[in-house]
Amino acid sequence: xxxxxxxxxxxxxIVGGALGVVTSRNVAHAALFLLTTLAAVxxxxxxxxxxxxxxxxxxxYGGAITIVLLFALMLTRLEEFSNVRDNTQWPMAIIASxxxxxxxxxxxxxxxxxxxxxxxxxxxxxxxxxxxxxxVPFEVASLVLLVALVGAFLLARGxxxxxxxxxxxxxxxx
Amino acid sequence: MTxxxxxxxxxxxxxxxxxxxxxxxxxxxxxxxxELMLNAVNINLIGYAxxxxxxxxxxxxxxxxxxxxxxxxxxxALAIILRxxxxxxxxxxxxxxxxxx
Numbered sequence: 001x002x003x004x005x006x007x008x009x010x011x012x013x014i015v016g017g018a019l020g021v022v023t024s025r026n027v028a029h030a031a032l033f034l035l036t037t038l039a040a041v042x043x044x045x046x047x048x049x050x051x052x053x054x055x056x057x058x059x060x061y062g063g064a065i066t067i068v069l070l071f072a073l074m075l076t077r078l079e080e081f082s083n084v085r086d087n088t089q090w091p092m093a094i095i096a097s098x099x100x101x102x103x104x105x106x107x108x109x110x111x112x113x114x115x116x117x118x119x120x121x122x123x124x125x126x127x128x129x130x131x132x133x134x135x136v137p138f139e140v141a142s143l144v145l146l147v148a149l150v151g152a153f154l155l156a157r158g159x160x161x162x163x164x165x166x167x168x169x170x171x172x173x174x
Numbered sequence: 175m176t177x178x179x180x181x182x183x184x185x186x187x188x189x190x191x192x193x194x195x196x197x198x199x200x201x202x203x204x205x206x207x208x209e210l211m212l213n214a215v216n217i218n219l220i221g222y223a224x225x226x227x228x229x230x231x232x233x234x235x236x237x238x239x240x241x242x243x244x245x246x247x248x249x250x251a252l253a254i255i256l257r258x259x260x261x262x263x264x265x266x267x268x269x270x271x272x273x274x275x
Contacts, residue, residue: 007175011183018187018210022194027203034206037187041213044183047175048224050234053216060241065209065248072202072252076259086197087268093196097189104185108178115177115225121234129231130238141242148246155253 007047013040025083027073035066049120180221188214201255201265205248212244 013036020033038061045054087093130138187210194207216237223233259265262272 004175007179011179014183015186015190018190021203021206021210022190022198027200030203030206034209037210038213041217044180044217045220048180048220050220050224050237053220053234053237056238056241057216060245061209061213065245068248068252069202069206069209072205072255075256076202076265084200084203087199090197093193096196097193100192101185101189104189105182108181108185113177113181115222118175118224119230120224121230126231126234129229130235134235137239141239144246145242148250152249152253155250156256 003047007044010040010043010047013037014044027084028070031066031070031073034069035062038062038066049118051120052123052126177221177225180217180225184214184218184221187211187217199266199268201258201267201270202252204267205251205255209244209248212240216240 017033017037017040021030021037024030024033038057042054042057042062045051045057191207191210191214194210195204198204198207219233219237219240221233223230223237227233255265258270262270264270
């Protein structure tokens, strides 16, 4: 019962924060709503007895990704920073989203999900599996991170001369 | 809480993220919405790992990989957005039509 109350509270935080992310007029507020949602997702992980994932969620999403997103927001500061407008296609977006929600909820109820009792996995079990059965994908993931790091660095660094920053945009500069 | 609650929460979060991806105009905000969708997937994976998987860790391992790819994706996408902003002076997705025929 207690876990259901906590779950409802966290779910409300998640949905409210997510709605804030997609509807907030102020870009910085959207980033802070995103932080709320990510922290609440970490809470859901704890309730699902996945403590390791909760720690990873707080460290990577709450710490790194939100900060990087805020950096990008500040570096691409626009005149409409505090009053950003949406696409003109937002009614279509609402229709598509609601349609997908209907399909998903219908599928969920049609499949009648039934699980056994909640069981978690200890740090030790996750680590053992990750470094034995999943060792090769793990190494590939580290390679992906390395490539992304180098690529992001090269892209964001810019070139030597001002105005000539390495990537041509076809003379289409506006 | 049961598997049903987890799935419903995941579906709602995914749909909200989809709306953000479709409706937002600022590239960074679209990226935030993509993060919402990835989190919805993680909630689902963890739910199934906790409720149905006999080995209990498969969903967690997959979620770790999802988070890894998400981190790489955010880094690269933000670098691309910064470069776009430097070259074009905008991160407005309606005006970025470089690769349109």
